Amino acid sequence: MVRLPLVLLFSAVLFSAGVYGVLARRNAVMVLMAIELMLNAVNVNLVAFATALRDVVGQVFALFVIAVAAAEVGIGLAIVILLYRTRESINVDEVNLLRW
């Protein structure tokens, strides 16, 4: 039986790695991967707490997040491909379409 604090530590590390990837990577695909890391870190937490509290709702949420993450990656990759087609680049620094 894995102890809960260890699992939480693991997920925190995983999440931090994700945050770093989102904030620091220039490659859009890498940013998306980093987001996946963060989502999966949350999933780990959900499953860990579900086991510890013997409540299946946590697992349901984990499944839900996986489904959303799949969709999110699908749309995200589509955007990245479009971005690549129009800008010949997937460097997020060069994309500032959201500017005012």
Place this chain on the structure above:
Amino acid sequence: MVGALGILAAETAGAPAHADVSWFVRSAWLVPLLPFLAAGLILFLGKRSPGGGAPWGIGAVGASFVLSLGVLWHVVQGGAAYEASIPWFAIGPLHVEAGILIDGLAAVMLVVVTSISLMVQVYSLGYMHADQRFTWFYVVLSLFTAAMLVVVVSNNVVQLLVGWEIMGVCSYLLIGHWWEEHENSSAAIKAFITTRIGDVPMIFGFFALIAATGFATANIRETTHAIAEGGEVSTAFLAIAALLLFGGTIGKSAQFPLHVWLPDAMAGPTPVSALIHAATMVAAGVYLVGRLFEVFVAADPAVLTTVSVVAAITMLGAALLAIAQDDIKRVLAYSTLSQLAYMVAGLSLGEEGFTAGFFHLFTHAFFKALLFLAAGSVIHAVHSNSMREMGGLRGSMPVTFRTMLIGALALAGVVPLAGFWSKDELLVVAYDTGTTWLFWLFLATAVVTALYTTRMIVLTFFGSYRGQGHPHESPPSMAGPLVALAAATAVVGFLGAPQLGAVFGKWVYVGHPHEAHVVPWIAVLSTAGALAGIAVGWLVYRDARGVDPLAARLGPLWRVLERRYYIDDLYMAAVVLPVRDRLSAAVVWVDRHVIDGAVNGAAWVTRGLARLVAWVDRHVVDGAVNGLGGLTGSSGGLLRYLQSGNVQWYAVMLFVGVIALTVVFIRIV
């Protein structure tokens, strides 16, 4: 209104009340109507009818002449005055009728007007035959004749005024008949405006007459009655009314100080001068006084004195001017002024002078028309109005010479021609009424008249011919009327001859029939005066060549006469030019700069205000709004630096935010 007279037909056809009145008198409304219809006919069909429409005019006036003779016959038989009318229009309390008033005076005037008009229209066949506006000439002549006849038969002042002014406009049209020349059209305007200056007071005088009846009627008999009866009308009112009415006479009969138009009016064709400016229209002013004589008699005696003073000035002043004229028509024009003044002076002598004045009008119409037509015949032959280019025409124009001589002798007052009888009558009346000064003035003027008449005859027919070409006698259409008028001139005087019963006085009178009587020494004196004038004229001008012998002898005085006492110049410089050019320009200046200036100024001020408001609006009101917007904008500008568009930067912010919130959350908890 002449048209309205037509309705009288029905009226008179079934008028048993006047069964004793002859058909001619009851049909007197036809006398003006016929020439009026002729004028319309010639206007619209003249060019397409034979003779250019002239036969229409001559036929109409001929018929009118016959009717007039019939009317006169009624008077000769001692018929009473006849009046008939139909309603014309009503305005408020004032009921105006169209009607005729036939008495001795009107009957005589009808004969004068129609006969002279007939003669002149026949004469014009020859005189005007080559004129490019021949037809139009006959239109206006006929219209004029109709208007004059309307004046004569009017039984009310409104109708009289209508005829009076139409005469005036016909006179304008005929003086300006040859309007290509600027001088002619100017003379026409001068005539119209000058007479109008007299007409306006006359119209006010008519108002006074109408007001005297309480604005009930414009009928001449009723108004003059109302005035003469006195009643609520004060003597001052009466005197002013009479003087105002006399204004019409001063204008139309060209008395001083409005005499200036008549000599210039000679710019018209000569037949016109004969008809309008010698025999008929100018006599209408005298007729007006006669028609409203009760008013003048009932008014303050000072009124009649004023009338005689005006007449006296005109009489002698104009006669003197006639001496200094070179234009043969102008000699006659000034003569006309002078002779009209005789008539007016005669009327100013009261009831006795009434008959004498109108007798002179009657005789003068014939001999002056004759003189003008004869002068026209001369002008027709020599193609000039100037007597410098005439002379010696006795041989080449025998008919013209003889007839004109008859006219001239009549004008000079030589027995037994027309002018002698009427002047003699005036002298007798002046003497009888004790108006001695007028008596001597009549006499003096008679001498001057004989002088200038002789001058005219001598310069025209005696000596040698000074013009160009070969003058020859005029055609029968012109000579015929001359002979007819000469015959009339020879005989009409006897109508007033006391030795033959002076029948004229039984036709035309006020109060009671006028009894003329002979004063032998006056007749001798006047004849002597006339002969003296003729003798002087003959002696002075017998050998005249070119320069006038009197001119050298009179010196500066001659110059004054030539310049017509400088009266025309005075009017031009003191009235016409200042009003026409300067006063009018001043008004326009005021209009443009003061009144319109105020309007445009108001517009300018309004626009200025609008601009101010616009400025305030833009900079103050809108400034506040824009200021708020600007503030928002600039603060947004600052904030926008946070908005880099870099998603990762957003994520950093998010992260920082979450951290911060977490810290805060933890601290609170």
Place this chain on the structure above:
Amino acid sequence: MTWENSAITITTLLPLVGALVIALVPKGQDRLIRGLGVAVTGVALVLAAAIAVGFDYAAPGLQYVLDVRWIDAIDARYHVGIDGISMPLYVLTFLLSFLCAIYTWRYLPSPGRPKAFVALMLLLETGMAGTFVAFDLILFFVFWELVLVPMYFLIGIWGSDNREYAAIKFFLFTLFGSIFMLLGFLAMYFRSEPHTFDILELQAFAQAGGFSRGFQVVVFGAVALGLAVKVPMWPLHTWLPDAHTEAPTIGSVLLAGIMLKMGTYGFVRIALPLLPDAASAYAPWIGLLAAIAIVYAALACLAQRDLKRLIAFSSVGHMGFVMLGIATMTEIGIQAAIFGMVAHGVITGMLFFCVGSIYDRYHTRQIAEIGGGMLQKMPKLGSTFAYVAIASLGLPGLAGFWGEVMALLASFRPNETLGLDPGLFRVFMVMGGIGTILTAGYFLWMLQRVNMGVLPDRWREAPLADTLAIEWVSWTPLLALILVLGLYPRLVFGMTDEPVAALMSLFGG
């Protein structure tokens, strides 16, 4: 609905309907549009003539009355009718409009666009005609203002060089006046008991002494200001020469012929009967302004170099005679005024036709440039012009005479029971007399400079056509009317006698 109560409405609104119909016609149909204009105005004229023929001139009061609810909220009613005062002006409106429509058959000033032109002309006709038959103040005001817009465009679009200035000046001037007039109407509405805009009811109310003297003086001032601009009375006249000079021919004809009369008509119909006390208080002042206008306009005419402007200024003087007649507050004076309105409409309308045709040939209105001798080249046009000019200077036997001379006669003795001073009015009379002399002076001088003399060389070869058939068609009725009215003034006096007597009875006269 019977003919009796719908005749006025049908006749008055027919041109408006015509205008709408023309608006639906395609643009290119030039002949059709102009033909429609002639047809509509012609039918309207026939209807108006039918009204005039069916009118009982002996009976008092209004006829052909229609009085129905209109705007309940403000008690405004659709009240129309006609009496002897309105009748001559009403018929004249349709006559002149018809003749203008005929004239437009050939003459349409630049920039063309017959559709708009004819439609506006018809709109104008409805407005003018309606003013003369409205017996409700609001209805009156609506028609009054309705006239402004088409005339504004007629001047502003089809006018000559300075048209925009003239159009705006005309519009603002009139609008300025009518605002005061509207305020006056409102004041009467609120003061009347029960509140009403009906002219006849207000008249009865005023007759019963409903309006205090002070109130009347203020309201009369406001209403008279609006009317005076339209007349125009001196010194509110300066829009007129500009508007006339710049307007196209038919604009000038209608402006002079009808629109000016709306002002004087307003005095007779509204200002006098509704505010009787104030009317007699103001009368000497109106008389004074009228007398000044007569002399002033005549002098101004002497100095004009522009033919059309001269005629325009002469209108100021003629309307002065009309106002002088009204100011005397007598039966004779007011009848003279109405006659003067009709005569001026006919004569000055005709003068503007003549001047328009002269301009059309010479392409200049400057007297000096025309240079005289018109009678040589165009004898018919020249004699017509002379005939009308002589009529305008007031020759007896022609229409212009009666209005002027009767107005002067009335001022010989104004209504003394109302406290008008005869001495003062005799001064006005003398000024009027001087005015007639000056009037004769400038008209004859004008004829001398335009008609007479020798034709200048520059026009000798110019294609100056004498009067055309279409001109004779549109002018003959007016030329005949000038003579007929002159010889038989009963034609108008017979209509106005009864209603004017009734009007004066309001003054206890």
